[in-house]
Amino acid sequence: MNLETSEMYDHNQAKAVVEHDVKFQCEGVDVYYGESHAIKDVSVDLLDKTVTAFIGPSGCGKSTFLRCLNRMNDTIDICRVTGSLKLDSEDIYDRKVDPVQLRARVGMVFQKPNPFPKSIFDNVAYGPRIHGLTSKKSELEEIVEKSLRKAAIWNEVKDRLHAPGTGLSGGQQQRLCIARAIGPPPRCC
Amino acid sequence: MKATNLIALAAAGIVAAATGAQARDQVAVAGSSTVLPYASIVAEAFGENFDFPTPVVESGGSSAGLKKFCEGVGEATIDIANASRAIREKEIKACAENGVTEIIEVRIGYDGIVFASQTDGPAFTAFTPDQWYHALAAKQIVDGELVDNPNMKWSDVDPSLPDVEIAAFIPGTKHGTREVFEEKVILAGCEESGAMAKMTGDLGMSEDDAEDACMEVRADGKSVDIDGDYTETLSRIDANSNGIGVFGLAFYENNTDKLKVATMSGVVPSTESISTGEYPVSRPLFFYVKKAHIGVVPGLKEFASFFVSDAVAGPSGPLAQYGLVADPELADTQAAIAAEDVMN
Amino acid sequence: MTDAAMPPAAAAGPSRKPKKSLHVLDDNTRRRNGAERRFRILGGCAVGTGVLALVVLLISILSAGLPSFQQTFLKAEIYLDPAVLDPSGERDPEAISKILTFSYSPMIKGSLTALAEELEAQGAENLTPKMLADMVSGAANAKLRDYVIANPDEIGKTVEFEFLTNARIDQYLKGKVTRESAALDSRVDVAQLNAADELVASGAMEKRFNWDFITAPDASENRPEAAGLGVALLGSLYMMLIVLCLALPIGVAASIYLEEFARKNFLTDVIEVNISNLAAVPSIVFGILGLAIFINMMHLPNSAPIVGGLVLTLMTLPTIIIATRASLKAVPPSIRDAALGVGASKMQAVFHHVLPLAAPGILTGTILGLAQALGETAPLLLIGMVAFVRDYPDAPPGGLFEPATGLPVQVYNFTQRADPAFVERASGAIIVLLVFLVIMNLVAIILRRRFERRW
Numbered sequence: 007m008n009l010e011t012s013e014m015y016d017h018n019q020a021k022a023v024v025e026h027d028v029k030f031q032c033e034g035v036d037v038y039y040g041e042s043h044a045i046k047d048v049s050v051d052l053l054d055k056t057v058t059a060f061i062g063p064s065g066c067g068k069s070t071f072l073r074c075l076n077r078m079n080d081t082i083d084i085c086r087v088t089g090s091l092k093l094d095s096e097d098i099y100d101r102k103v104d105p106v107q108l109r110a111r112v113g114m115v116f117q118k119p120n121p122f123p124k125s126i127f128d129n130v131a132y133g134p135r136i137h138g139l140t141s142k143k144s145e146l147e148e149i150v151e152k153s154l155r156k157a158a159i160w161n162e163v164k165d166r167l168h169a170p171g172t173g174l175s176g177g178q179q180q181r182l183c184i185a186r187a188i189g190p191p192p193r194c195c
Numbered sequence: 196m197k198a199t200n201l202i203a204l205a206a207a208g209i210v211a212a213a214t215g216a217q218a219r220d221q222v223a224v225a226g227s228s229t230v231l232p233y234a235s236i237v238a239e240a241f242g243e244n245f246d247f248p249t250p251v252v253e254s255g256g257s258s259a260g261l262k263k264f265c266e267g268v269g270e271a272t273i274d275i276a277n278a279s280r281a282i283r284e285k286e287i288k289a290c291a292e293n294g295v296t297e298i299i300e301v302r303i304g305y306d307g308i309v310f311a312s313q314t315d316g317p318a319f320t321a322f323t324p325d326q327w328y329h330a331l332a333a334k335q336i337v338d339g340e341l342v343d344n345p346n347m348k349w350s351d352v353d354p355s356l357p358d359v360e361i362a363a364f365i366p367g368t369k370h371g372t373r374e375v376f377e378e379k380v381i382l383a384g385c386e387e388s389g390a391m392a393k394m395t396g397d398l399g400m401s402e403d404d405a406e407d408a409c410m411e412v413r414a415d416g417k418s419v420d421i422d423g424d425y426t427e428t429l430s431r432i433d434a435n436s437n438g439i440g441v442f443g444l445a446f447y448e449n450n451t452d453k454l455k456v457a458t459m460s461g462v463v464p465s466t467e468s469i470s471t472g473e474y475p476v477s478r479p480l481f482f483y484v485k486k487a488h489i490g491v492v493p494g495l496k497e498f499a500s501f502f503v504s505d506a507v508a509g510p511s512g513p514l515a516q517y518g519l520v521a522d523p524e525l526a527d528t529q530a531a532i533a534a535e536d537v538m539n
Numbered sequence: 540m541t542d543a544a545m546p547p548a549a550a551a552g553p554s555r556k557p558k559k560s561l562h563v564l565d566d567n568t569r570r571r572n573g574a575e576r577r578f579r580i581l582g583g584c585a586v587g588t589g590v591l592a593l594v595v596l597l598i599s600i601l602s603a604g605l606p607s608f609q610q611t612f613l614k615a616e617i618y619l620d621p622a623v624l625d626p627s628g629e630r631d632p633e634a635i636s637k638i639l640t641f642s643y644s645p646m647i648k649g650s651l652t653a654l655a656e657e658l659e660a661q662g663a664e665n666l667t668p669k670m671l672a673d674m675v676s677g678a679a680n681a682k683l684r685d686y687v688i689a690n691p692d693e694i695g696k697t698v699e700f701e702f703l704t705n706a707r708i709d710q711y712l713k714g715k716v717t718r719e720s721a722a723l724d725s726r727v728d729v730a731q732l733n734a735a736d737e738l739v740a741s742g743a744m745e746k747r748f749n750w751d752f753i754t755a756p757d758a759s760e761n762r763p764e765a766a767g768l769g770v771a772l773l774g775s776l777y778m779m780l781i782v783l784c785l786a787l788p789i790g791v792a793a794s795i796y797l798e799e800f801a802r803k804n805f806l807t808d809v810i811e812v813n814i815s816n817l818a819a820v821p822s823i824v825f826g827i828l829g830l831a832i833f834i835n836m837m838h839l840p841n842s843a844p845i846v847g848g849l850v851l852t853l854m855t856l857p858t859i860i861i862a863t864r865a866s867l868k869a870v871p872p873s874i875r876d877a878a879l880g881v882g883a884s885k886m887q888a889v890f891h892h893v894l895p896l897a898a899p900g901i902l903t904g905t906i907l908g909l910a911q912a913l914g915e916t917a918p919l920l921l922i923g924m925v926a927f928v929r930d931y932p933d934a935p936p937g938g939l940f941e942p943a944t945g946l947p948v949q950v951y952n953f954t955q956r957a958d959p960a961f962v963e964r965a966s967g968a969i970i971v972l973l974v975f976l977v978i979m980n981l982v983a984i985i986l987r988r989r990f991e992r993r994w
Contacts, residue, residue, distance in 0.1 A: 219840060221930065223841060223842075223942075225923070228955070231927070232759070232956070232957065234927070235759040235927040236759040236760060238927060238929070239758065239759040239929060240639075240640060240641075242929055242930065243640050243680075243681040243684065244639045244640055244684075248930045249929035249930050251841075251842055251926050251927065251928050252926060252927040253841075253925065253926040253927075254925065254926075254955075255925075269838075270838075270840075271834065271835075271838045271839075271840065271841070273841070314723060424955045425957060426954060426955055426956070426957070445957065446957040448725055448726070449726060449957040449958050449959070450957065450959065451723055451725040451726070452716075452720035452721070452724040506639060506641045512641070513641075513761055516761065517760060517761055
């Protein structure tokens with residue numbers, strides 16, 4: 007039930023198409039939840055400007071591994087991560103790295119849609135707001151529209167931006183979450 | 196988040212204000228619940244007639260009031276303690292230990308203790324201390340032996356009394372009234388009936404032991420201690436037509452439509468019979484003034500002299516109207532306050 | 540492993556035809572329906588018992604207390620006698636203020652002599668002027684004196700005043716004092732009741748709504764008719780203010796820290812157990828604590844709302860902390876993940892997303908705590924709030940240090956008094972307390988609705 011590097015990703019095949027820089031370099035990653043050893047020795051390189059998919063049976067640790075990439079596992083007290091994870095050849099588990107700053111660069115959309123119980127606009131605008139990207143309303147509106155367009159939901163919600171995000175259908179909610187994640191433009195993922 | 200800030204600011208303000216102490220400008224009184232109505236009547240009139248603020252009167256019992264009074268000198272302590280009994284040696288000592296050395300004792304008048312029952316109840320019209328002793332004492336002398344009180348009905352005590360179960364509601368031990376009841380009724384009855392003489396004589400008890408044995412009240416449910424106020428005694432009597440309760444004269448006078456009073460040794464309790472000393476069960480009421488506070492707490496001396504002035508505590512004043520028996524020696528008390536005479 | 544054994548039976552199951560029609564209830568369904576019906580009846584009974592208890596309580600309190608909002612007034616013309624009020628004749632304000640309220644009684648009696656004779660002629664037998672004067676409340680003297688000091692020019696004139704009547708007459712008009720009880724009562728005479736009938740008929744005496752019951756301060760035992768709840772209301776209001784300003788921020792901050800930031804370890808477990816225990820500690824214990832710390836150690840004044848407020852704050856804190864932690868726990872963790880995933884800091888996630896979602900629960904908990912504090916008597920007994928206080932405290936912050944009482948202790952106070960007229964006032968005070976509580980709960984509901992609509 008553990009990730010096996012070879013099953014997940016064919017490094018050579020991707021390389022064959024275009025030559026890309028390595029964005030994430032993971033080596034010998036182990037994750038423990040208390041006593042239970044959830045991920046065993048995973049090493050993988052994730053390339054820039056590529057879509058990488060992890061496939062595996064449920065409970066095999068796909069989400070756990072993803073949560074390592076922006077240190078969401080820090081919020082779980084009993085979770086322990088060892089090994090080396092490098093973003094642009096900087097160790098993200100280094101003492102000097104603040105996870106909040108890291109997460110602003112490494113966005114994340116979760117398995118289950120979890121929009122904020124606020125309006126659609128506020129959902130997407132939240133990231134840019136807290137990162138101080140803009141204070142002007144017009145610029146904010148621009149960012150929101152761009153993010154919603156990229157997540158392919160703009161046409162469905164453009165007339166009801168101030169309706170609650172929780173009122174959308176499941177699929178729409180998940181696309182809203184994608185728009186929210188790319189709102190603060192993350193550099194990765 | 197504006198509201199949060201506002202609340203935080205207010206909280207900071209309260210804490211800041213709490214650290215700065217404030218000067219007290221009204222007289223603080225505490226003590227006996229028997230004296231409370233009189234003290235509040237005077238406090239009200241004092242506030243109406245003078246430019247000083249109305250004194251604050253707390254109740255809680257004579258002992259509690261004197262304890263607070265003896266906590267020390269200063270604004271956080273009370274100025275006047277009301278008491279339905281005289282201050283005890285022990286309390287004077289406790290006061291002195293805390294720096295309260297100069298105490299002015301003021302006797303405001305007398306309070307009668309009456310025995311009353313439901314207006315429609317059995318004919319409890321006349322009692323003697325002797326009967327009360329035989330009805331309520333824990334031990335009685337029967338055939339030269341000290342045994343548990345065998346009397347279950349009033350008629351067992353005296354055939355002239357109604358043939359009903361004994362059910363007496365007497366003040367609890369925290370009340371000053373209890374002490375007076377024990378001394379002036381139970382102990383007096385014990386002596387009158389000759390039981391006391393038998394205990395010290397035939398049974399060979401020391402005088403103190405005999406007194407204690409006399410005053411011990413039975414605990415088999417025939418006598419019920421009331422720790423609350425007279426209102427509680429009244430509601431117990433309301434619920435039990437055979438019950439008889441111990442009340443202050445003032446309380447009885449406010450409720451004559453519900454209660455009928457019994458004579459004691461043939462004397463009807465009234466302000467007149469108490470002031471002449473004919474009615475046996477009465478006691479003086481006091482308040483104690485902290486001399487160190489005179490001149491510091493505004494209006495303290497004025498309040499004390501107003502309390503015992505003829506217009507207030509005299510026979511036609513509002514206190515007498517409420518039920519206080521005026522002190523015939525009021526003039527001496529007034530002079531003592533004017534001269535700020537302290538106790539020894 | 541069991542899979543292997545199942546297939547034959549499972550295959551046979553669906554193919555077998557049902558024996559019974561769907562139109563006929565089988566035993567199992569009937570049993571289950573019966574159980575549900577019985578539970579519904581039981582539930583209805585439970586609700587019914589509660590409602591019945593409430594109705595009985597309300598009826599008894601309302602019937603006993605509503606009359607206290609009405610009071611009997613008597614209109615009378617009083618001759619402001621210069622011989623009594625200003626013997627020197629110089630209208631010197633200082634000399635006039637030296638005349639004490641007691642001197643006004645004979646003047647009132649003198650002014651009512653003519654009226655007494657008139658009433659006696661009309662059928663109130665054996666009515667003396669003193670009896671008529673006694674029908675007027677003791678508070679009348681103070682009212683007259685205040686008027687004379689404010690208007691010294693009126694001395695020597697006859698002025699019409701409206702006085703409260705004494706409690707027995709008032710109780711007679713309310714049906715609590717009857718001729719039978721009056722015959723036994725040393726405080727009232729049947730002649731006075733006859734006079735009251737005449738005065739009501741002539742319109743000089745009437746019973747009407749009395750704001751003073753809500754606004755006036757307490758009165759002494761001689762004049763229950765003048766006693767009001769003003770000081771108690773202010774005292775309760777001040778205490779609630781202090782509790783709100785201290786308990787809400789401290790309680791919410793503590794719960795957020797414990798729930799969101801603190802690591803779960805032995806220490807936080809100990810704290811959690813202790814907070815739950817504190818919530819169950821009898822309130823009198825907080826009174827003892829308050830007496831020891833705030834009065835004996837910090838030397839805060841006796842009988843002051845600040846001490847009451849601080850004690851009630853200590854008492855309310857556990858309630859608020861428990862309610863807040865429960866509502867914080869109820870916020871789904873996915874909201875926290877979402878906020879953190881966008882790059883919010885932990886504090887931003889809590890304050891922007893978790894706290895607003897928990898706000899309705901926090902508010903409900905706070906208001907419940909406040910309501911509990913509002914009705915609390917026991918701790919206030921120990922810090923001197925059960926007192927006779929007649930002066931209104933000033934506006935905060937200064938007034939927080941001045942003596943006041945509180946609504947529940949005022950109820951307690953009234954029940955301790957000898958005059959039966961105070962029974963009615965105690966019930967009246969309970970009604971005011973209940974109205975206070977209903978208002979607070981309404982505010983809670985309105986606030987909750989508002990917060991819920993935000994998203």
